[in-house]
Amino acid sequence: MEKESIEVFIDSLAHFYRQVGVGEVQVGVPYLLDSRTPMVSDFTGIIGVSGKRRGCVYFSCPKAMLSYILTSMGERDNSSEHLCDLVGEIANTIAGNARKEFGADFMISVPVVIQGEPERIHLPDNTRCVVIPTKWKSYQSIIVVALE
Amino acid sequence: MFSGLLGKYRAVVISIAMFIILDAGVLVLNFYISSQLAEDASNVNLAGRQRMLSQKTAKALLDYQDLEVNGSKASADASLEELRKAVALFDSTLNAFAKGGDIKGASGEQLFLKPVSTPASRTAVDKSMAIWQPLKQDFDALFASEVGSEKHQRLLRKLVGEERSFNLSLLTLMNDLTVDLEGVARQKSETLRMIQAGAITLAVLNFLLILFHFIGQLRRSDAETEQARNETAEILRTVREGLLLLDRDMIIGSQYSGSISDIFGQQEFAGMSFRTLLKSLVVESDMKTAEEYIKLLLNGSVKENLVVSLNPLSDIEVSLPDRSGGYQVKHLSFRFNRAIDAGQIRHILVTVLDITELVALRAELERASQNSGMQISALKELLHVDKEALVIFLRESESSLAAINDILKERTTGAHDYHDKIRSAFRIMHRIKGDASGLNLPQIVQAAHGFEEQLRALEGVEKLRGGDFLPLTLALNEFFRLIGDMKDILDAFSSPVANLREAAKRPGPAQLDVAMLERLASRIAVEQDKEVKLVIDAPAFDLIPTGQRKVVQDCIVQLVRNSVVHGIEPRDERVLYGKEGAGEIRISMQQDNGQIRVSVRDDGRGISIDKVRERAVQRGMYSQDDIDSMQPTRIISLIFEPGFSTADKADEHSGRGVGMDMVKAAIQQLNGRIRVANRPSRYCEISFVIPGEADAYPVAEAV
Amino acid sequence: MKRLMIVDDSLIIRRRIKRAHGLDEFSVVGTASNGEEAVALARQTAPDLITIDLTMPHMDGIEAIPLLASICPDARILVVSALADKATAITALSRGAHGFVCKPFTDDELHDALSELAADLPAR
Numbered sequence: 004m005e006k007e008s009i010e011v012f013i014d015s016l017a018h019f020y021r022q023v024g025v026g027e028v029q030v031g032v033p034y035l036l037d038s039r040t041p042m043v044s045d046f047t048g049i050i051g052v053s054g055k056r057r058g059c060v061y062f063s064c065p066k067a068m069l070s071y072i073l074t075s076m077g078e079r080d081n082s083s084e085h086l087c088d089l090v091g092e093i094a095n096t097i098a099g100n101a102r103k104e105f106g107a108d109f110m111i112s113v114p115v116v117i118q119g120e121p122e123r124i125h126l127p128d129n130t131r132c133v134v135i136p137t138k139w140k141s142y143q144s145i146i147v148v149a150l151e
Numbered sequence: 152m153f154s155g156l157l158g159k160y161r162a163v164v165i166s167i168a169m170f171i172i173l174d175a176g177v178l179v180l181n182f183y184i185s186s187q188l189a190e191d192a193s194n195v196n197l198a199g200r201q202r203m204l205s206q207k208t209a210k211a212l213l214d215y216q217d218l219e220v221n222g223s224k225a226s227a228d229a230s231l232e233e234l235r236k237a238v239a240l241f242d243s244t245l246n247a248f249a250k251g252g253d254i255k256g257a258s259g260e261q262l263f264l265k266p267v268s269t270p271a272s273r274t275a276v277d278k279s280m281a282i283w284q285p286l287k288q289d290f291d292a293l294f295a296s297e298v299g300s301e302k303h304q305r306l307l308r309k310l311v312g313e314e315r316s317f318n319l320s321l322l323t324l325m326n327d328l329t330v331d332l333e334g335v336a337r338q339k340s341e342t343l344r345m346i347q348a349g350a351i352t353l354a355v356l357n358f359l360l361i362l363f364h365f366i367g368q369l370r371r372s373d374a375e376t377e378q379a380r381n382e383t384a385e386i387l388r389t390v391r392e393g394l395l396l397l398d399r400d401m402i403i404g405s406q407y408s409g410s411i412s413d414i415f416g417q418q419e420f421a422g423m424s425f426r427t428l429l430k431s432l433v434v435e436s437d438m439k440t441a442e443e444y445i446k447l448l449l450n451g452s453v454k455e456n457l458v459v460s461l462n463p464l465s466d467i468e469v470s471l472p473d474r475s476g477g478y479q480v481k482h483l484s485f486r487f488n489r490a491i492d493a494g495q496i497r498h499i500l501v502t503v504l505d506i507t508e509l510v511a512l513r514a515e516l517e518r519a520s521q522n523s524g525m526q527i528s529a530l531k532e533l534l535h536v537d538k539e540a541l542v543i544f545l546r547e548s549e550s551s552l553a554a555i556n557d558i559l560k561e562r563t564t565g566a567h568d569y570h571d572k573i574r575s576a577f578r579i580m581h582r583i584k585g586d587a588s589g590l591n592l593p594q595i596v597q598a599a600h601g602f603e604e605q606l607r608a609l610e611g612v613e614k615l616r617g618g619d620f621l622p623l624t625l626a627l628n629e630f631f632r633l634i635g636d637m638k639d640i641l642d643a644f645s646s647p648v649a650n651l652r653e654a655a656k657r658p659g660p661a662q663l664d665v666a667m668l669e670r671l672a673s674r675i676a677v678e679q680d681k682e683v684k685l686v687i688d689a690p691a692f693d694l695i696p697t698g699q700r701k702v703v704q705d706c707i708v709q710l711v712r713n714s715v716v717h718g719i720e721p722r723d724e725r726v727l728y729g730k731e732g733a734g735e736i737r738i739s740m741q742q743d744n745g746q747i748r749v750s751v752r753d754d755g756r757g758i759s760i761d762k763v764r765e766r767a768v769q770r771g772m773y774s775q776d777d778i779d780s781m782q783p784t785r786i787i788s789l790i791f792e793p794g795f796s797t798a799d800k801a802d803e804h805s806g807r808g809v810g811m812d813m814v815k816a817a818i819q820q821l822n823g824r825i826r827v828a829n830r831p832s833r834y835c836e837i838s839f840v841i842p843g844e845a846d847a848y849p850v851a852e853a854v
Numbered sequence: 855m856k857r858l859m860i861v862d863d864s865l866i867i868r869r870r871i872k873r874a875h876g877l878d879e880f881s882v883v884g885t886a887s888n889g890e891e892a893v894a895l896a897r898q899t900a901p902d903l904i905t906i907d908l909t910m911p912h913m914d915g916i917e918a919i920p921l922l923a924s925i926c927p928d929a930r931i932l933v934v935s936a937l938a939d940k941a942t943a944i945t946a947l948s949r950g951a952h953g954f955v956c957k958p959f960t961d962d963e964l965h966d967a968l969s970e971l972a973a974d975l976p977a978r
Contacts, residue, residue, distance in 0.1 A: 005625070006621055032620040035624060078865065113957065131628050133624055133628065443945060457947070461940045461944050462940070
């Protein structure tokens with residue numbers, strides 16, 4: 004994994020927040036995560052990646068943060084259905100923009116959304132993932148890039 | 152189109168026209184010849200009649216003379232009438248032969264007779280005329296005179312006389328005429344027959360020409376078709392791609408390339424349904440998709456580029472029968488293109504490629520680029536390293552890297568946190584570097600050095616932000632991979648030697664790794680252009696709790712390094728001071744009251760208090776005033792503070808100001824104390840005392 | 855102005871399409887969140903262009919596409935979906951869709967795809 008490829012994901016997330024129109028996101032110190040022990044927050048949107056790079060990219064954040072974003076978009080319905088929809092869309096945006104950078108060889112799946120349940124995430128074996136902690140308002144979220 | 156046809160078949164058309172003209176010519180000639188022959192025949196007949204009339208006239212004359220005297224009046228009259236008719240017919244015919252004119256034919260029909268033209272006939276006619284004309288006058292006079300009169304009698308006698316003298320000549324002349332006319336007719340018909348024969352010959356020749364030309368052309372065009380077919384077959388036989396055409400019912404066409412047979416391992420495809428072929432290759436659902444896909448291609452309303460991007464068979468893995476009767480896994484790539492003729496999609500051109508090798512090669516390349524040549528050079532390094540020590544080193548390094556990762560992961564609340572992270576990471580990485588250097592693993596030393604450089608660069612960044620650490624995180628990942636790769640290699644090489652894994656499970660070395668320390672010292676000395684000998688007296692190592700031996704050994708490694716780099720002088724300098732050329736580093740370990748004392752002493756230049764002062768100010772660790780107020784022992788303790796370094800440039804072995812602060816941190820963790828005994832230009836001894844087995848705190852593996 | 859109908863069960867995606875840059879030449883005449891709604895809405899609004907997701911509750915896109923195509927025979931149907939596989943895309947196209955855009959998409963991708971289909975519309 005190169006620095007540039009991961010920055011693409013960070014930029015995509017920043018772009019998403021800008022699009023929603025609610026201020027800047029702060030990026031924390033990235034660290035590595037053993038692929039056998041995935042970590043998640045309340046809601047997680049996972050995008051499978053195939054083609055030249057294989058693995059997945061996921062975005063995970065607390066429920067409160069999703070509610071906040073929905074409200075700021077003018078959406079009153081904060082049902083978990085809508086929260087899932089949103090977190091999936093964020094993951095989609097992050098991976099989708101990456102696709103624009105990496106080209107057609109970077110194939111991405113439809114987002115899978117989970118609530119909690121880290122055991123449902125399957126990270127590629129024999130590789131460590133890069134965790135990018137991000138902070139927006141007071142909410143901590145993470146992007147995890149797990150590409151072979 | 153017509154002119155084109157004419158162009159192509161011009162020769163044939165001309166030949167046929169010639170044939171028709173010649174045939175028509177022969178036909179016309181036939182008519183002409185027939186009419187000529189008829190005319191000639193009638194001339195010959197008329198000439199023959201004249202011959203007969205000349206005799207008939209003579210006979211009728213003699214008959215009349217006789218009957219006039221002896222016969223009845225009626226018979227005499229009939230005879231005279233006969234004579235008159237014969238004379239008139241002979242006269243008119245002879246005149247017609249001479250000058251041309253109408254005469255009465257043999258059967259009473261009117262005929263036009265042309266004057267004779269050949270010299271022989273002419274002569275015969277002219278002579279006849281000369282004889283006949285006086286005779287004719289006498290006949291006319293006879294016919295004009297009254298029957299029975301004197302004049303009549305006299306003329307009759309005269310004519311009988313004349314006939315007697317000229318009859319034979321006339322007969323001869325008329326015979327000559329007949330013979331000549333017969334000759335002319337024969338000659339003419341001969342000529343005409345020859346012309347006819349010529350024309351027929353020409354027509355036959357022309358016919359043969361047409362036949363020959365046609366056959367030749369047919370042969371040529373057959374040969375051309377055959378050649379074109381051969382060329383197509385040649386192309387299809389040699390082209391590497393499998394090529395075949397599907398019609399709108401997905402039936403495979405009769406022409407397909409030889410590679411198709413090679414790829415699918417069977418021979419006959421023509422007329423076979425593409426479905427049948429696919430059925431043996433892919434599962435039912437994929438086949439349905441492929442079928443649907445081909446239908447989309449056949450449906451002109453969907454854009455081709457859109458459809459092309461959806462090709463479900465662009466890379467499929469299939470099992471195909473091979474020549475030896477077994478099955479072989481292949482990767483095939485199908486490509487489909489519309490074959491459009493006059494705006495209609497007539498066929499689908501299917502291109503099949505066996506991409507098995509390509510896929511394998513791609514995978515191989517990917518693997519190769521991932522390893523980026525690491526394995527070979529790493530292998531060389533590993534060959535000469537003590538396996539047991541290596542196993543331990545790799546395990547330790549991995550947990551050290553994990554510790555660095557934990558440091559990165561810790562929440563930060565402000566900029567100073569970032570700098571703390573950098574410093575802590577530095578300490579750990581520096582120890583990895585020391586260990587690697589001790590084991591003589593240049594690749595890891597280099598990686599660690601690179602990591603330190605990155606930390607150094609980060610430390611210089613103002614207003615550090617989390618994202619700035621990304622390169623470091625990735626470098627850490629690479630480091631993990633490097634260590635992992637080495638472990639893999641080691642596993643691959645040491646699997647027969649099971650005890651190596653045993654060793655890996657052991658918590659720490661049983662003895663101080665003397666060989667490693669000696670290698671380390673001599674290597675650094677060579678690099679620094681110094682000479683060093685190591686004196687080791689370490690009987691108490693096994694008294695150190697097993698969990699702590701590693702840390703103690705790491706500290707000794709660091710202190711030895713420090714002595715070689717900072718303590719021992721170059722040979723010339725030593726000689727100048729009256730010392731032995733080779734510096735001595737003495738490592739000793741004693742047990743005393745349940746405590747263990749470890750010391751590393753060198754007979755080098757010692758610690759220069761002034762230089763330490765100067766450096767501490769320069770590095771911005773303390774103000775000049777603070778330094779001035781410090782006691783010498785306090786000054787010396789500065790060398791254990793983070794960020795202190797007295798070497799002028801950073802290299803792999805020193806100058807980071809980290810090695811000594813790591814030692815200090817480690818000893819503190821072991822609940823130990825450090826002492827420095829120093830005599831400038833004579834020696835420096837750094838020792839530490841740690842509690843024995845009972846009092847020791849458990850130590851975190853990482854630090 | 856070409857009349858555009860958006861069919862997607864995701865609120866976010868519906869907003870995304872509606873607000874995508876450069877789509878000023880299309881006027882959104884309605885949005886539906888499943889196939890059934892889409893069919894009813896198409897009868898009322900007679901759109902020129904339809905964007906449709908494939909995976910939706912009640913009636914999915916694959917089922918809805920032929921119905922929509924028969925209701926508005928001239929309309930161009932653009933599948934906007936996270937196509938799990940090529941087979942689904944092929945099925946959608948053979949059932950009457952005219953193009954597809956993969957989720958996630960950029961505004962440009964969406965705009966290009968819609969414009970291309972709009973160019974094929976019969977002139978009114």
